[in-house]
Amino acid sequence: MSFTVIRVRLIACGPTPSGVLEALQEGLSRELGVDAVLGEELPLTDKAYSRHRRQCLAEAFLPRLRESQEGRNPVLAVTDVDLYTPGLNFVFGLADPRSRSAIISITRLRPEFYCQSPEPELFRLRVLKEAVHELGHLLGLGHCRRPSCIMFFSSQLADTDRKGPGFCTECRSRLGNIGGAG
Numbered sequence: 001m002s003f004t005v006i007r008v009r010l011i012a013c014g015p016t017p018s019g020v021l022e023a024l025q026e027g028l029s030r031e032l033g034v035d036a037v038l039g040e041e042l043p044l045t046d047k048a049y050s051r052h053r054r055q056c057l058a059e060a061f062l063p064r065l066r067e068s069q070e071g072r073n074p075v076l077a078v079t080d081v082d083l084y085t086p087g088l089n090f091v092f093g094l095a096d097p098r099s100r101s102a103i104i105s106i107t108r109l110r111p112e113f114y115c116q117s118p119e120p121e122l123f124r125l126r127v128l129k130e131a132v133h134e135l136g137h138l139l140g141l142g143h144c145r146r147p148s149c150i151m152f153f154s155s156q157l158a159d160t161d162r163k164g165p166g167f168c169t170e171c172r173s174r175l176g177n178i179g180g181a182g
């Protein structure tokens with residue numbers, strides 16, 4: 001049996017702590033079997049920034065990612081600015097399956113954000129979970145009702161900590177079908 005390995009481009013948007021993208025690269029190939037490659041860092045622009053909210057509009061990043069995209073391969077950005085989308089106070093990430101581009105924010109994944117002690121392992125696991133979730137969207141999956149599945153929607157960090165990093169059997173089999181169809 002042969003299948004094409006999906007190549008995912010990882011891009012930092014603005015400064016990110018050292019080692020985060022490399023750990024993600026390794027985690028994504030382990031969890032998803034994708035070939036994750038690191039792209040060039042994109043500088044932040046103030047276009048996405050809302051002075052009033054002190055957050056960036058997640059949607060504003062996606063068109064810029066497409067410039068770094070290789071064909072139809074998924075591109076995933078990682079940023080350390082807090083993201084929002086209209087109607088929500090914040091989002092951990094956003095995916096646009098049509099353009100196969102997504103972004104995650106690592107800001108709210110740090111225990112320090114909640115005045116807790118740093119936990120590098122936990123932080124990296126959360127980053128991996130958010131990345132797998134958004135890539136799941138890029139590969140055609142919607143949200144899953146099972147709280148233990150990575151495709152469950154996280155409205156708070158407790159949801160992220162409860163679930164994944166893997167897919168439930170149903171989501172995994174859907175993913176298999178999508179992969180087979182190219």
Ligand SMILES: [Zn+2]
Binds near residue numbers: 133137152153
């Ligand atoms: Zn989602």
Ligand SMILES: [Zn+2]
Binds near residue numbers: 144
């Ligand atoms: Zn599921």
